[in-house]
Amino acid sequence: MTDDKGILIKNIYYMLTYAFQELRHNSYEKIAGEKFDGIYDLFAEIICSGISSQLKQGLHRRYVGQTDDMSTLRGRLDISATIRNYANARRILSCEFDEYSEDNEFNRILKSTIALLISHPDVAPARKTSLRKLLPFFVNVGECDLKRVRWNAFRFDRNSRTYQMLIYLCYFVVDNLLLTTDAGEYNMNTFSDEHMCRLYEKFVLEYYRRHHPEFKACARQIDWNIIREESSVNILPIMQTDIFLTIGDRTLIIDTKYYAASMAKNFDKLKIHSANQYQIFSYVMNHDRNHTGKTDGMLLYAKTQEEIVPDNQAKFADGNTIYYRTLDLNQDFENIKSQLEALVKL
Secondary structure (H helix, E strand, C coil): CCEECCEEHHHHHHHHHHHCHHHHCHHHHHHHHCCCCCHHHHHHHHHHHHHHHHHHHCCCCEEEEEEEEECCCCCEECHHHHHHHHHCCCCCEEEEEEEEECCCHHHHHHHHHHHHHHCCCCCCHHHHHHHHHHHHHHCCCCCCCHHHCCHHHCCCCCCCHHHHHHHHHHHHHHCCEEECCCCCCEEECCCCHHHHHHHHHHHHHHHHHHHCHHHCCECCEECCCCCHHHCCHHHCCCEECCEEEEECCEEEEEEEECCCCCEEEECCEEEECHHHHHHHHHHHHHHCCCCCCCEEEEEEEECCCCCCCCCEEEECCCCCEEEEEEECCCCCHHHHHHHHHHHCCC
């Protein structure tokens, strides 16, 4: 098996290299030339390479609060616990102290994710062997309940920034696993459309950032074209674009879509999803508040196995155009780049 949901596994790696720039470093270059049987097999190799590289620098350590009964004072004295010890005829001090330890949440997540990948049926035996070889380096690290990890609460400083990409990749893997209560076992899905949608969006944005800095690619919010003094602004939804490009004197707003079915069926006719149309139309018209006709929109769908996919456009009275295009990810990456280049020449 060389594809996942119609996308070449190797191309998912290339998409990751744009979404996570650190993957372009030398320690990951050999991955591009390998073959993988599934998306989790790919993630297992990336995470294995990343952790191996991290081990050369050493596992991240931080001060962790500890409580222990000791014969001599260390750190702060826990008076209440010490009194209880003496009341129970135990002449021993209860101490609270900080210990510089590798048993912290970053490393516990890495160890727990390794365990998940080792148990996943789509990970090749050779890669499972490589992952098992990493576990002895985590002998002093506990595991964590991955259901309770607060992924959005992490902050990375100069001492832990090398973990940022690894933690994000662990999130991509773990967030897609359904943890069951049946005998405490893990029930694992295929890689979800939700995750691929986010990866697809990030890939397109980072492609234009890297290859066309003159477009000033960003994920910009659009302000509502309203009289703010006479409007209840707080009840309106935020208009958050996926990709906002400034091409010469024109603006192109791209909204990426990754669906199992690109188009909706209505009375046996294929139509653009109405919610998608209203969304991109709202972005374009609210941005082009002076009706210059210099703001265009694009719904960029990832190609599915459907015979008919979006490849047309709608021209509006003010001169704005909304394009409906499809990006075929199931081909050589150079052809994908050619498609992305053609989109901005419209």
